[in-house]
Amino acid sequence: MTDGYQVIENHNGHIMMTKVTGSGCSPTAITAACLAVETNNLAASAHAMALIGIAGDIATQHAKGPGSLQMALLDTLYLLNEDQIINHANIQLKEEL
Ligand SMILES: Nc1ncnc2c1ncn2[C@@H]1O[C@H](COP(=O)(O)OP(=O)(O)OP(=O)(O)O)[C@@H](O)[C@H]1O
Numbered sequence: 001m002t003d004g005y006q007v008i009e010n011h012n013g014h015i016m017m018t019k020v021t022g023s024g025c026s027p028t029a030i031t032a033a034c035l036a037v038e039t040n041n042l043a044a045s046a047h048a049m050a051l052i053g054i055a056g057d058i059a060t061q062h063a064k065g066p067g068s069l070q071m072a073l074l075d076t077l078y079l080l081n082e083d084q085i086i087n088h089a090n091i092q093l094k095e096e097l
């Protein structure tokens with residue numbers, strides 16, 4: 001992700017999330033929530049995408065396929081806690097443009 005000045009790489013998330021409708025648009029609401037509490041737009045956006053990715057990483061461990069992933073993703077997002085975020089977050093500031 002970039003704001004044109006910095007690039008943040010996000011390694012959270014699982015390719016199976018692309019088979020779950022809503023896993024793409026729900027992070028827009030999470031982004032709005034992060035922007036409400038963080039003035040750095042890139043940081044807020046990157047953290048939002050990390051959150052849905054972390055939920056996807058955890059949910060995928062409990063899913064047999066896209067159907068159970070959809071339920072697991074919602075449940076994981078609902079229950080997501082600070083320890084899970086700290087333990088699973090995998091985003092890095094890569095470069096200054
Ligand atoms: N290669 C990947 N690895 C990990 N996560 C991914 C990958 N590709 C997409 N995602 C994640 O999967 C989710 C859905 O992405 P996708 O590109 O399918 O969005 P979309 O088409 O807008 O989804 P929707 O079906 O909700 O309209 C997003 O949270 C995205 O970050």
Ligand SMILES: Cc1ncsc1CCO
Pocket residue numbers: 021022023024025026
């Ligand atoms: C299918 C659908 N309808 C409204 S939002 C949405 C998913 C967008 O990702």
